[in-house]
Amino acid sequence: MSEIGFYHLQTQPLERALPRLLEKVLQSGARAVVRAASRERVEALNTALWTYGKDSFLPHGSEADGFSDRQPIYLTAGREVPNGAAILVLVDGADAPDAEAFQRCLDMFDGNDEAAVEAARRRWRDFKAAGHRLTYWQQTERGGWHKAAGAD
Numbered sequence: 001m002s003e004i005g006f007y008h009l010q011t012q013p014l015e016r017a018l019p020r021l022l023e024k025v026l027q028s029g030a031r032a033v034v035r036a037a038s039r040e041r042v043e044a045l046n047t048a049l050w051t052y053g054k055d056s057f058l059p060h061g062s063e064a065d066g067f068s069d070r071q072p073i074y075l076t077a078g079r080e081v082p083n084g085a086a087i088l089v090l091v092d093g094a095d096a097p098d099a100e101a102f103q104r105c106l107d108m109f110d111g112n113d114e115a116a117v118e119a120a121r122r123r124w125r126d127f128k129a130a131g132h133r134l135t136y137w138q139q140t141e142r143g144g145w146h147k148a149a150g151a152d
Contacts, residue, residue: 002099004132006120007108010139014091014108015048017143021089021106022049022058022073030103031085034060034075037092042075045091049073093119099132111139 009017018034025032036042042062049058060073068074068082079098086103090096093116099105109120128134137145 002102002105002132003135004099004105004107004127005135005137006124007106007137007145008111008117008120008139009108010111011141012139012143014110015045015052017139018045018089018091018108019049019052019056019058020143021108022060023056025087025089026058026072030087031071031083032073032087032089033081033083033085034073034089034091035079035094035096036075036077037094039077041092042077045075049075093123095123099127099130105132 007017007021022032022034034045036045046060046062046065049060058073059071060075061067061071062075065071068080069084071083074081074083074085081101088096088099088102088105090105090107093109096105107120107123110116124134136148138148140146
């Protein structure tokens with residue numbers, strides 16, 4: 001079974017936190033698929049990844065950009081994985097009935113939105129019942145991540 005990491009956004013929004021996690025994915029030599037809840041969100045994330053830092057670059061794209069199989073980071077609102085990604089990143093409460101197909105899944109949720117927190121709790125229970133190994137990460141004041149004790 002896959003490792004599912006829950007990332008509780010508290011101090012920085014997704015648009016600032018996601019690029020930092022994706023940088024770590026690429027540094028590890030892995031590819032990622034970022035699964036959002038809508039095409040509009042995919043377009044917004046595509047723009048955010050191009051503009052998140054002056055001196056930073058994350059090679060990424062979506063179906064609209066073409067060359068889907070060559071994208072180290074592929075953005076989608078669907079379930080396709082054209083780039084052979086080992087890492088699945090879920091945003092906006094996107095689901096992952098195919099989580100076992102990935103080495104690791106990162107479920108990022110907004111801790112300032114009670115509905116998002118409750119939905120993340122439901123996903124936690126579902127993933128646990130399916131036998132996945134779970135970890136829980138809290139965002140620090142500076143935007144880093146702290147693994148909560150006893151979460152796995």
